[in-house]
Amino acid sequence: MKTSIATVSISGDLREKLAAIAAAGFDGVEIFENDFLAFDGSPEEVGAMVRDHGLEITLFQPFRDFEGLPEPQRAGAFERAKRKFELMNQLGTDLMLICSSVSPAALGGIDRAAADFRALGDLAKAHGVRVGYEALAWGRHVNDHRDAWEVVRRADHANVGLILDSFHTLARKIDVETIRAIPGDRIFIVQLADAPKIDMDLLYWSRHFRNMPGEGDLDVTGFMRAVAATGYDGPLSLEIFNDQFRGGSPRSIAVDGRRSLVNLMDQVRRAEPALAIPVPDMPDRIAVSGVEFVEFAADEHEAEELGALLSAMGFSLVARHRNRDVAVWRQGDGRGINLVVNTSQEGFAHSSYVVHGTNAYAIGLRVADGAATVARARALGAEIFAESRGPGELAVPAIRGVGGGVIYFIDDALARVWDIEFEPVADQVGEGAGLRDIDHVAQTMNYEEMLTWLLFYTAIFRTAKSPMVDVVDPAGLVRSQVVESDEARGGGAGLRLTLNGAENRRTLAGHFIAESFGSSVQHLAFATDDIFATADRMAALGFKPLEITANYWDDLEARFGLDPATTERLRHRNILCDRDAGGEFFQFYGQNFGEGFFFEIVERRGGYRGYGAPNAPFRIAAQKRAIRPKGMPRV
Ligand code: MG
């Protein structure tokens, strides 16, 4: 599998782009003419620079408004093409993209276009180059790959081929199965892009909202399965026009791009086992059956405060690490909820504490096979995490995650870590407060990073993302998107993550990122089967819930037609409520711990699938009231 990416997909000047593309492991680049024109160097120098990075130029583009012109414009188009072919010789590339004409002067006619391409094929041959024809979704006469293929077929010239672009085909909802009838050797290059489903002008959608395969809503896998069936074995090239990417980090966008291609081809290989698709072998996407633990880094003083809060939630200190300053708090039957508090003065936890303050820096996921999980993550370019171990300590496989955090993988064999590395604490275990499991983990990040982490989670794990929703913070929008494992989506135990992208620092989420210097886990939600009993038990233990404004329940009573006694039961305990087609949801929150971290308690009844999103503005308002004295701007 040969991977390529268009220079237009990432930010920076040409030199920065090439460095980022090479570092991410691509084989080639599409050079956009504008990137070349803006660069202070000759075509030969640009070509040499590309090759110095170990890359090849897979394509030079774009060449517009070529086919179907009357004279004298037709002769002018050939003259322009000749100049570009000479430039391509200097750059050292042999393929040029010609997109279907949008010129009002173009006459149309498949045979006229084919005749133009046949003549251009002779000119290309004389220069030792090839041309590929791409149907733009908004092309004047040709806007469908089937018509572009017919032009290429009738041109019947070895130097003229077809270029397929997933966006142009999928945006127009053209049946991808039609690609299977095209000979693979007549396809000169395949361009790939995804996009979120938005109903808008095709050109505007394409130029601003494309994203990496797997980040959007288009069936790029279906498109690529059809391409693979043709026998095409040339480069797979990302051509992503996205305003955010053009302002983002070139390195991380390039890494995302390469990850998206490897993940895509792995999916295609699994979906088309009869085709010999050359993709690095790796384990299939990993099923996650739950969160085994969450680990906090803290100093001793804050660890005490955290411990008091955990006690008030019914957790018991059950074990301490044999060699390190690490304590385990537990609640619930079976494997239950494990919260680890690490106050070591060395190692990664300590570094994390120094940077972020007390924070939930690590998550342990329950998987069937920890080693296989790391193998897949590594194949997808994730950063492997390893720490030096003391004698007798287990090597728990891990990778780096959002916000510089760590994700550990615990399979059944590794779950022995609790017995091997930890010494039970003699104190008796309390009766708890009915908290059973971790319902979800909420991670906050800058909005620009959301797609990166969505792709990360959905490529490595057997999870799917929900549509993005906007959460209104009085100071700005926070975008929220849910990632759930198949099991969790079916209502069972599994992985549920809510990712929140903050656009500015004045929102609660943005405040949390700024004040914790980019920490990611902003809240943890625990599940109970009886939220009223849990709330009462926690109140008896000294837990202080987040106080919600009284107006909320008046509105709720009206909205859901609650009887006054029920409303009072909720109001009394600061429990919020939501409903969907499947069932009911109850939730209450703790107060802020540090700079905006908090705990949440939830009860799902029936088949409720959501996270109480309609209640988020009330929660945020209450939290902002609580932290305003510490310098939060009034909004
Ligand atoms: Mg294209």
Ligand code: MG
């Ligand atoms: Mg929540």
